[in-house]
Amino acid sequence: MVENYWLACEAALIGRDWVRPAFLHICDGRIEQVSSQRPKGQPLVEAGAGLLVPGFIDVQVNGGGGVLLNDNPSLQGLRKIFAAHSQFGTTAMLPTLITDSLESMRSTADAIAEAVATGEPGIIGVHFEGPHMSVAKRGVHSPQYLRSISQAEMAVFARQDLGLKVITVAPEVVSPHQISELVAMGVRVCLGHSNANARQVQAALRAGASGFTHLYNGMSALTSREPGMVGTALADEDSWCGLILDGHHLHPLSAKLAIRAKGMDKIMLVTDAMPPVGTNDAEFSFYGEKVIRSGSKLMAPSGSLAGSVLDMAGAVRYAVKCLDLPLEDALLMASQCPAAFLGIQDSYGSLQVGRRADMLLLDKQLQVQHVWLAGQPWSLEKNNHEYC
Incomplete structure (x- = not known):
């Protein structure tokens, strides 16, 4: 060697x-x-x-290589997910647990802790996408697991052996005081799957929230009299926004608008990837229901998008080919910008x-x-x- x-x-x-x-x-x-x-x-x-x-950094990876983290919260599962994404240039990731039971959250935390402690390649922390979200904007997140934060969940988020910690919450479900508590624990709080108004979103930002999960998707829209979460995110100068550039989650003009409003330095390319990434699988089970893959689109039985089969290299190519962005900007949104969001830019991302x-x-x-x-x-x- x-x-x-x-x-x-x-x-x-x-x-x-x-x-x-x-x-x-x-x-x-x-x-x-x-x-x-x-x-x-x-x-x-x-x-x-x-x-x-630079190697790509993905802060939202639900699965890959035929594995969904929710179904296989283990060191072996993490290895399979990273192996699937590494072939597309991801060199660091936050495996992401979609809204689930407290038991699943604890099991995931234990697996992440083991990976971090043993220096497992590519695993630098964890992202809990839920369960503290809005029913109105839940997307494919199961309503049976949506709930407010209890001390039991706070104990999971407070763990100091998980590496980098990100959580996605809805500000109408999680109070500014609770967001401040999470930030004090070393958690990076993102806002998403929310029907909050601008006032609620701004309060969450003042409390320490620093990001928005897959901008536009699963959040209150921008209108003339109510900016909603989308408008507040676009107007805020300090927060980061994730974008899923798979050709299905966003119209190209919406993506261009976000990049122009926020500036390239505040946009992170993310995959929101599901198990089929790195495989030819045509379907998988999610919350006991079948999700069908059609080309590069994943559809739940409800007709909603169910994550993506996007990889980071594909997101970069989309940014260049479909959004007419300079290659340098696309690459930095996949590496340096997520590193800055996570606070690891002195070691990663460039x-x-x-x-x-x-x-x-x-x-x-x-x-x-x-x-x-x-x-x-x-x-x-x-x-x-x-x-x-």
């Missing part, structure tokens, strides 16, 4: 600028030096033809001196060719999809 080497590539996105050619000195899993000049007398590894870019050497090599079609985790090559199984 090579621990100290120079990596040569045609071009690398260093910070926000391209270096052509680029030579990166990798030592003990981090980037020690970046140069445009070939080093002399040093071990040199050729990355191959393509663009070297190819700069001192950062982890989590890297990808993309070809001209922006397909992932190679992945490095902390400077070490990561094996891939190619199974690419298009969304635009």
Whole structure:
């Protein structure tokens, strides 16, 4: 296993600028030096033809590789989910538990704690999407599990062995005082699956909420006299918004509007991925009902979208091809921006001196060719999809 080497590539996105050619000195899993000049007398590894870019960070991953976290909250399940997403450039993720029982929350927390303690590749924390949400905007979240926060759930969120913690709540269900308590526990609070008005959303933001889960989807809309959650999110300068760029959850104009209103630095590309990612599975069970895959769309029996089969590389390609965004912006929304939201931008999210050497090599079609985790090559199984 090579621990100290120079990596040569045609071009690398260093910070926000391209270096052509680029030579990166990798030592003990981090980037020690970046140069445009070939080093002399040093071990040199050729990355191959393509663009070297930061590894992607996905803060909302419900499943992959045939596994739904709710159904398999275990170290083995986490490994399968990450293996499925890593082939599409995800090098760090928050496995996401969809609204479920207290027992499931505890089991998930135990699995995440084990993964964090043992340094399981790619698993940097957990996202609890619910269960403290609005019935009116629940989407496919089961109403039987929707509830207010009790001390039992607070005890789960308070755990300090879970790595990075994100929770999605509705501000009409969770009070500003409770949001402040969560933030004090080290939890990053996102707002979503909510029918809240602007006043309620602003109160939640003042209490410390810092993000919005899959903007537009599962939240009160912007209207002329009531901005709702969508309008308040777009107007707020400090919070981050997740976008699902799969061609189904958002109209391209809505996505463009969000990026223009918030600025690229406050937008995170997320997948909201379900078990079929990385497989050819045509269906899976969710809350005991069958979800059907039709191309790149997942439909619940109710007719609602049930997450996605999106991967991060596909989201980046969509941003470039369908939203006409510069490649640099699309890449940063998949890496540096989620790192900033999570507060780990000093270690993750960009190819700069001192950062982890989590890297990808993309070809001209922006397909992932190679992945490095902390400077070490990561094996891939190619199974690419298009969304635009």
